[in-house]
Amino acid sequence: MTAELVRGQNHPVSHSRVEIRVSAGTAVLALASLADEQGRFAGDAVLAHPGARSLPGVQAPGELADRHTFAVDLDAVAADVHRVGVLLVLPPGGPVRFGSVPASYVAVADPAGGELACYTLTGLDAETAVVALELYRRQGAWKVRAVGQGYADGLGALLTDGGLPAADAEALAAAALRTAAPAAQGDATLAALRTPAGGLRAPQASVQDPAQAPAAAPEPPDPVPLSGVPYAGTPGPAPGGDTGGSPPTIDYAHPRRRRTSTEPPEPAPRAATPQEPGQPPRPVAGDASGWSMEERLYNQVWGMFEDLARTVAAYRSAVEFADSRMDRELDEALSDPRHRLGGSGNAARDTARARREELVAQAQAVLDRDLAQLIAESEVVEPALPAAYARWGNPVWHDSRATAPPEENPLALRLGDLSLPERPDLRIPMLMRVPLERGIWIDNGRTGSEAAMAMDTDRLRRAAMDMAVAHAVRLLAVHPADQFSVHVIDAAGAGTASLAPLVRAGVLAAPPAAGAHGVTRTLAALTRRVDLVQMALRAGAPEDLPPDVDTAEQLLIVHDFPHGFDDRAVTQLRYLADEGPAVGVHLLMVADRDEASAYGPLLDPLWRSLMRLSPVPDSHLADPWVHHAWTFEPDLPPQGSRVLEQALDRVAQARRTTRP
Secondary structure, three states, rough: OOOEEOOOOEOOOOEEEEEEEEEEEEEEEEEEEOOOOOOOOOOOOEEEEOOOOOOOOOOOOOEEEEEEEEEEHHOOOOOOEEEEEEHHHHHHHOOOOOOOOOOEEEEEEEEOOEEEEEEOOEEEEOEEEEEEEEEEOOOEEEEEEEEEEEEOOOOOHHHHHHHOOOHHHHHHHHHHHHOOOHHHHHHHHHHHHOOOOEEEEOOOOOOOOOEEEEEEEOOOOOOOOOOOOOOOOOOOOOOOOOOOOOOOOOOOOOOOOOOOOOOOOOOOOOOOOOOOOOHHHHHHHOOOOOOHHHHHHHHHHHHHHHHHHHHHHHHHHHHHHHHHHHHHHHHHHOOOHHHHHHHHHHHHHHHHHEEEHHHHHHHHHHOOOOOHHHHHHHHHHHHHOOOOOOOOOHHHOOOOOOOOOOOOOOEEEEEEEEEEOOOOOOOOOEEEEEEOOEEEEEOOOOOOOOHHHHOOOHHHHHHHHHHHHHHHHHHHHHHOOOEEEEEEOOOOOOOHHHHHHHHOOOOOOOEEHHHHHHHHHHHHHHHHHHHHHHHHHHOHHHOOOOOOOOOEEEEEEEEEEEEOOOOOHHHHHHHHHOOOOOHHHEEOOOOOOOOEEEHHHHHHHHHHEEEOOOOEEEEEOOOOOOOOOOEEEOOOOOOOOHHHHHHHHHHHHHHHOOOO
16 A cells, blocks of 8 residues: 655655656656765765766666656665655756646655555745655665755755755756756756855755754755745654654645546535635635535545644654754763763753754644634534534534435445544544445444443443444435335344334334344345345346345444354354445444454454444544544434434435335
8 A cells, every 4th residue: 555645754665676756747857866864965976867877776767857767776775875865856948936837746666566655745836946755764774755845946055955065066956957958058057056146045945954064054044835834844754753854744735635526516615705815715615626515525524634634744743853853962962071061061951942842833833723724614614514424413404404315325424523632622524435335343342442441331332332323314314215224133132222213213124133033034134135136236137136125225233243143144244244335235233342252263354344433432543644543433413312313203204205
């Protein structure tokens, strides 16, 4: 699986021979730089470019193009080289800045061609030369880090900031650019690197740690995005504690937010009032791509989920770097006898702590800014959500017109809310596509989380079954009448109280199955349905099913598994979990995995195939971008509310109306 990196994040490189692929929105010059442990260039062979393509372990591309491939043999890289950087430079006569061209995409691939990690360079503006990513040694192993920072003043400024003397950097930049452009353009580029006084202009943004620069060199200023909003500009680590590199930042362009339909989307809504100068865009419900409002809201919620994941990753990365740099500076101060004996150690420690607090404050300011924007977006999105996505407390569930049985199946279903500890009150809806591509397991065991362990066993089991019933009611309410059926296995009858609303409304396909005989009968009927639908689809004649086969989507709720199950029933349950979703049979289990341990490893594939949810808040889910541990909180009806009964009454009324 490809790791999609954000700025500043790192990822292990598990192969010694890799390819680095570049896909740019315009023709660029792709170069490779070699640096020492501190990121400083040293010696003559520090840059692989079309005029000198080969360096030990690195083969650079040979021409100006919009697609490039680097061949890298990490075992052949010189021992004193600790960083291999990939540089992208706009050629003379081309676009004047990276902000005016589509975002470039870089990926590290294994020898078989599979991508190990990728990075999209978003958020660039006036830069003309950027460090896209770098491979670096860390404790004897190699990693890749997304950098994505550069210089408005071009390649010469980048090389100068890396430690080359101004004259050498000037000559090397001119030589590299001249190989990609006619001589006249190359000379013009060299002239453009100079200020009127003949020196080189300062870089627009530095990718080096100012603390590692030579004492004689002036400390470069912290970089500021071209929007004018400051961020923690000192290079920081990616999650995991590595130091060096550049801090991740959040970009709201969402390069991966694209509509899922091939048809043209409806016009997106516009803000009622214009945006004030210098203020962030006013959020609007449904501003993502999509063919319908439902699809746009779904994509917008996922975009908010991604935004929150990445902005928190940026904040945590910056704080980790600030801590690691303070520790390094404190160690250096204490290791110098002059500081210990002369009394200057206290001043050095105070300076290190002050620098740390400054960096954390900068990172906190960016986090607060991004969270405020997300909170504002959540405040307009949450009230606009359709019933399938809305909380049970949303007024939409009390609007008979909005909750009338729809004519089409929903796009997704809300399972609960997700949050991070940096802002627990900012909750992102957890949406799962419908039809359910995998089953759901609501864990009613007490070993799943601290909250579960602190809860009485009977209350926990009741909460788990109430949660399952709420999901079943939502599915019934948001599907067209008679297009969704619910079956229940409650072998011991322990879920009778929770199931009462479904039984009273008469919306179950059959009364809850009890005892071993009921388990066998229900599983046999659903297994037969799966077999018949599979055969009909393979024969290309889905309309030729027997008249007693219910073609509606099916949900099977299994309570207190494995009570009432023998070996044959367990095998059938596994079959339904594996084969059922593809033909409209879905599984919702309420069970304690420890109670099924008697079956041994036989059931391990079953548990792994299901999405585990908890009836109490629990931090067990990870996002697909930076893999935070998210706190999941189930969405249950408000205490004392009759929202479930009202929804079921509408479902029952719709079924009576549609039946002949």
